[in-house]
Amino acid sequence: MSNQSGISANEELLNLLRAAPTEAGDSFVAVVANISPDSTVVEFTEKCSSLEALLKALSESPAYVFVHNGAKNPNGHDFFSYVPDLAPVRAKMLYASTKNTLLRQVGSNSVTEQPMVSEAQEIADFVNGVYGKVTEASLLTESEKIGREINEEQRNMRATQSHKLVSQSNGTPSALSFSVNSGSSESLKSLLASNNLITFVINMNNEQVEIANQKNIGSASDITLQPEHPSYTVYRNGDLYYFIYSCPSGSKVKERMLYASNKQGFVNYFSEQEGITFTRIIEIGDAEELDISLISSANETEHQQHEEAARQTDGGRKFSRPKGPARRRKA
Known part of the structure; x- marks a missing residue:
């Protein structure tokens, strides 16, 4: 018609x-x-x-x-x-x-x-x-609009300030600056030596990565994550470091995009500026999705043993053949 x-x-x-x-x-x-x-x-x-x-x-x-x-x-x-x-x-x-x-x-x-x-x-x-x-x-989708807003805000920040966030498109890890809430001049590696769990958030007003919380915990099961907003959490378990990026289901679209686009740059910063290499980088949604077994190893030997056990478990899994429909008995 x-x-x-x-x-x-x-x-x-x-x-x-x-x-x-x-x-x-x-x-x-x-x-x-x-x-x-x-x-x-x-x-x-x-x-x-x-x-x-x-x-x-x-x-x-x-x-x-x-x-x-x-x-x-x-x-x-x-x-x-x-x-x-x-x-x-x-x-x-x-x-x-x-x-x-x-x-x-x-x-x-x-x-x-x-x-x-x-x-x-x-x-x-x-x-x-x-x-x-x-x-x-x-003509743009909601995420594209937000992406443009983020890019524009980052351009404005680069024009007026000496620091900037790392992004997928134009960031450089060495340019990432932190506003440490504790006022400490120590490096992040030094802070992690005394407090093995540090949570970082992006301040949406000035777009700086800041320390939201730092503490010393006894085991991986004691980890607590931001329940309502995305966050980056660095956990030192013995000799090993773990990076956790969490993005709860209730997070705003702009937050999701901003944290996702800066995650790799933040990881690179730890490697290139702090000398920290993460044993595992984990991405989850809500806090309850965190698998504690993935961050339970405290040294390289334990980590290798855990990896080998996981491979054997996966390789040894057998799936039963599904049963066919039951035959009808003859009267």
Whole structure:
């Protein structure tokens, strides 16, 4: 079934649009068109020589708006499909199904942009150079929008501060700075010598990695993780170091992306700046997902024994052949 209404523009409207660029020159001119009351043609409604006049001309009824801005496009128009949220559903469908036919008649070469708007102010924003940014952002997924916000914030931080976070795209491990809550000037390796469990969080206000908590625990089973927000936790068990990245299920999307994109850079920092190599790097969601057996080894010998036992366990697993359906007994 066709999704086009079969309604086309009348000659008056088409002739007006063809002549508008030449007549207007570098001036602003907007042509408003509507579908006729009997739903047979798209007809010329009003011509506006200023943005203010155009905004006054638009109501709660849908319309097609052709804006000629000579400074931007001397030979064509920007085409706005203006459909207010409060417009009747039938009118919305009618204007949507007529738009492509109208554009073919006008000629795609003469149309530069084709924004769909629901408020008159959006047209003003576009003309003033603001709407273009909004339109581009509206095409992105939520995670992409957040990714752009993060990148922009990091660019701003690099321009105003001497420190920055490591990211997947432009970070360098040596540039990572810490704000240590305890005020200690010791290296992180020294801190881990006295406190074998340190939890790090990203301060969302200044985007610094900071120590949220540090303590000395007796065993891996005593580890506690941030319950509501992502975190990086470093645990020293004897001679071995473990890195735990946790991202609870209730974490905000921006937090998830920021922590995920900086995890590897943080790990690299420990290796290159602190001389710490992690025996195991673990990624989990909620705290209860942490498998204590993965971080229970206190030295390399124990770790190798644990790894060998795990391999033997995996290799020795046998799966029983599933039983077939029970046979029916003969009466």
